[in-house]
Amino acid sequence: MTGASGVGKGTLREQWLAGQDVFYSTSWTTREARPGEVQGRDYVFVTPAEFLDKARQGGFLEHAQFVGNHYGTPVEPIEAALARGQDVVLEIEVEGAMQVKERMGDGAILVFIMPPSLTELRRRLTGRATETPERIEKRLLRARDEIMQAHAFRYVIVNDDLNRAVQELLAVQQAERAAQRPEADWTQAERDAHALARTVHSGALNTEALRQVVDS
Ligand SMILES: Nc1nc2c(ncn2[C@@H]2O[C@H](COP(=O)(O)OP(=O)(O)O)[C@@H](O)[C@H]2O)c(=O)[nH]1
Numbered sequence: 001m002t003g004a005s006g007v008g009k010g011t012l013r014e015q016w017l018a019g020q021d022v023f024y025s026t027s028w029t030t031r032e033a034r035p036g037e038v039q040g041r042d043y044v045f046v047t048p049a050e051f052l053d054k055a056r057q058g059g060f061l062e063h064a065q066f067v068g069n070h071y072g073t074p075v076e077p078i079e080a081a082l083a084r085g086q087d088v089v090l091e092i093e094v095e096g097a098m099q100v101k102e103r104m105g106d107g108a109i110l111v112f113i114m115p116p117s118l119t120e121l122r123r124r125l126t127g128r129a130t131e132t133p134e135r136i137e138k139r140l141l142r143a144r145d146e147i148m149q150a151h152a153f154r155y156v157i158v159n160d161d162l163n164r165a166v167q168e169l170l171a172v173q174q175a176e177r178a179a180q181r182p183e184a185d186w187t188q189a190e191r192d193a194h195a196l197a198r199t200v201h202s203g204a205l206n207t208e209a210l211r212q213v214v215d216s
């Protein structure tokens with residue numbers, strides 16, 4: 001799951017995964033904890049030296065820099081979860097998502113969360129009140145780049161109405177699970193999920209549509 005800072009990934013994820021037995025990967029980061037963030041739950045907060053050490057040892061499935069800090073997905077917990085048969089959810093930025101796509105192939109299902117407009121994204125980032133004005137501008141600049149890469153993701157979900165976006169995430173998950181079995185065996189619910197997931201497939205996206213979002 002990828003999308004601009006402030007688009008609502010954390011909010012969506014909480015509702016999407018509530019009550020589900022999936023493994024959510026806790027990332028490592030060198031950024032400072034925000035008030036209310038808990039070490040080991042929201043992130044593993046580390047020093048740059050600790051981060052680079054782990055990277056050198058091949059300890060990350062992927063890692064990237066984002067607005068001056070390092071972020072990475074520790075590989076061991078993921079391998080353990082997959083070995084247990086759990087689905088794994090990552091919430092990471094675009095460069096990291098491309099590394100996961102390269103490494104995991106079709107086994108990785110990439111979903112991009114799109115803001116209704118850049119104006120609304122700015123409003124959400126400002127409203128969350130976790131960033132300085134300067135950091136908000138840096139995040140918005142990065143958001144424009146990220147949005148222009150949305151066609152590299154299998155699904156693109158617009159987070160305007162939160163409930164609708166959650167339903168679309170659930171449909172994508174159910175449809176992708178069903179796709180591992182022959183279509184003739186699908187239940188009606190799986191057929192419905194497949195039909196809904198098709199509506200958020202990235203196939204129909206074009207650069208012009210993406211440009212309209214970054215200019216809005
Ligand atoms: N590549 C990569 N990106 C990550 C990872 N963890 C978080 N991110 C991304 O880093 C960016 C900044 O995250 P954060 O500082 O928590 O800001 P927020 O997304 O605005 O709450 C977001 O796009 C996250 O999805 C990770 O392990 N790897």
Ligand SMILES: Nc1ncnc2c1ncn2[C@@H]1O[C@H](COP(=O)(O)OP(=O)(O)O)[C@@H](O)[C@H]1O
Pocket residue numbers: 003004005006007008009010011012124125127128159160161162
């Ligand atoms: N669909 C939505 N409509 C309006 N506000 C939203 C929506 N989804 C999230 N938000 C708000 O936007 C802000 C950023 O959401 P957050 O989940 O922290 O984003 P992210 O994890 O992508 O950085 C929060 O204040 C959140 O309450």
